[in-house]
Amino acid sequence: MTIKIYGPAASRAARALWIVHELGVPFEHVAMEMKDLKGPDYLKINANGKVPTLVDGEFKLFESMAINLYLAAKYNKNGVLPASLEDQAFCHQWSFWGMTEVEKPLLTILIDMFMTAPDKRKPDAVAEAQKALPKPFAVLNGALQGRDYLLGSAFTVADLNLASICSWAKPIKFDFGPFPNTGAWLDRCLARPAYKAARATK
Ligand SMILES: N[C@@H](CCC(=O)N[C@@H](CS)C(=O)NCC(=O)O)C(=O)O
Known part of the structure; x- marks a missing residue:
């Protein structure tokens, strides 16, 4: 299943967009308007009403650094996540x-x-x-x-x-x-x- 990254590129979602390009992972970018972050649909995905959020199947994750460390560990390529x-x-x-x-x-x-x-x-x-x-x-x-x-x-x-x-x-x-x-x-x-x-x- 394709992972989804929520958040406009002109936000901290840029961090997650950078790593998926780095890792060559197929992804869907759900850009979102900032005004929609407090809507009920998005709050079900991220109760903070903030971006970025990563959705990987049933798994949902917020916090840009945590998202990137997870993606690096899951899809490691070229030592982006070091070995030791x-x-x-x-x-x-x-x-x-x-x-x-x-x-x-x-x-x-x-x-x-x-x-x-x-x-x-x-x-x-x-x-x-x-x-x-x-x-x-x-x-x-x-x-x-x-x-x-x-x-x-x-x-x-x-x-x-x-x-x-x-x-x-x-x-x-x-x-x-x-x-x-x-x-x-x-x-x-x-x-x-x-x-x-x-x-x-x-
Ligand atoms: N510590 C969080 C910060 C998330 C955050 O504050 N994102 C901003 C956009 S860059 C946001 O969603 N702001 C909307 C709001 O605070 O209502 C992370 O690094 O993911």
């Missing part, structure tokens, strides 16, 4: 870390810049978010010293999940000058054909 338990743990580590250390400040700035009326903008919250970002990006910069990807020379779901979060640094034009390894790694990940294919999805 320790390396798989690193994939979880970087996914949780991205969500807890990086996503919120990036989203605060992104929403303020592109989705907030000028009179409703919150410069203090943006300044705080800008202040929060150098610390995790410095940690990432150190982790990437001497290696192309988080686990070494091969691209894995750790890179995909974390880069999908960090991709929000692009529209806000975050300056990676002080963090060259982080900037180069992000560019390397976002240059992948599967990411571009996901971005091209309506």
